[in-house]
Amino acid sequence: MVDLRVKIGALSLANPVMPASGTFADGLAQIVPFERLGALVAKTVTAELRSGNPTPRVAEVEQGMLNSIGIPSKGVAHFIATTLPFYRRFKSPLVVSISAPSADAFADLAAQFNLPGIAAIEANISCPNIEEGGKAFAMSPRATDAVVARLRAVTGMPLWVKLTPNTSDVASVARAAANAGADALVVANTILAMSIDIETFKPRLGNIVGGLSGPAVKPIVVRMTYQCAKAVDIPVIGCGGISSAEDAIEYMLAGASAVQVGTATFLRPQAMLDVIEGIAAFCARKGIAKVSALTGAVGDADMAIDALEAVP
């Protein structure tokens, strides 16, 4: 029997596979027994009521999709009254994803989730920061440091920080988050992208631009996971284009301690279960007793990245 347990800081997970925020909700419980997932990650919640962006909110591209959902949110009270009790019925640890437009607002929101039944806070800092002209917090090490330090001051919960791939120097952002007190990093959110219908000349999303997810992003985010894992001592959770056990294993070899599966669940609702079973089968075949041994096991010891290739 392969030992699938992994540790994300102080938190133990029964296996390294969990959903990505915004791609998971109660509707999946018809198909996937939530007890089998390493953790449950809720859709990002904001303090204020938000309606999200105009439709179309989705467009498919080769090997991926663009979304411009925005963060429609019914606010904290609704989340605590409805969403939280639903997820608490399952024994898998619950991760609450939060987002806010300023560091202070982030802290106010996080403070409201010092509640039983929540295992960790995931700060989605890939959202616009009104104090930086709408640039995402996680685009700059400075803004990341400011928001994570504020969050650390108000919560004793395990604090996961979700980074954006839309930055030129993700390793510096990762270091800023770790130094400011993050317990783990989630790498990464969607890649800003665009698609145009050449028949109508119209952008294919109602919001003109949106986030790319799915297999198309995987090599980019594997690289970022590798860079972040080298840069920090805290666990990194890989997220981007994972649809099979092979993808998840690649992320773990690059340095991820666990993985999140998003878009793949839209294509195959059982995708997360297939990933869990596939990882166990892979480890059994390779004679690997503990899945955690895969983390950072990429065979790069005698290799180096050419400085010119690494220039972002």
Next chain:
Amino acid sequence: MEALLPKVRPVPAASERNAADVTALVVAHASVNAEYRHLVLHAPDPAPRAVAGQFFHLECPQTDRDKPFLRRPMSVYKADPRAGQVEFLYKVAGVGTRGLATLACGHTLRMLGPLGIGFSLARDWRGIVVLARGVGLATLAPLAEMAAARGIGVSAVLSARGPAQLMSVARFTQIGARVDTVFDSDGSSAPDNVEAIMRRLVDGGRADAFFTCGSNRLMLLLQRLGRELSVPGQVAMEQQMACGLGMCFCCVRNFKVANAVISRRVCWEGPVFDLDEALSW
């Protein structure tokens, strides 16, 4: 009369729903006319227990030319639990449906469902009117059968570009529906004429409720008539989808409820909605 039935109908929780991702076997697949195809599948439970208005999320096959990434939603055209069969009627519109069109007998298709909330019929209705055009037929044909099975009379107004594009008339006549056909080719599908037919049906006591699907123009016509004549109604809506399970919030449409505009997910709160609350799209 339970006129407000659809409005007070609660949205079922996940635990009250029964979707599964199943592998179905193609048992028949043929062209109905130049654009539409009829697909018949043998499918395991719970798929054949789908009810009128519900839909499935289909994993459309990839071809040399087309690589559909997301699944495509399709209304159930017929579901028969005893035969273990599910049928679809679809229009070849683009990448996904072109892929679907390549399925041959003996091939398999992955499909997630039944999804969404179907039509509801009040116990005291004696007659309903369905107004269908194009793909709307696929969604409304099983509704007519469901109504007939409950002893509710059905009047159908079927609209098409011309007689050659008209489909499924037999599905309606077989259950004893009163059928009016209107066409673009002879001008009979013009809004004024459709409205006159509708008013006659209401005057004749045949319209305890209106049902429609697919066309914004027809939806608005029925909504206006429904408000004027106090006839409740339901409309099945479409929207681009990713997950089909209420998770992604891609598939929202706007509704007017008590003077506020709210958005609802077509896949989860719908695809069947109260006609009076629907907003133009």
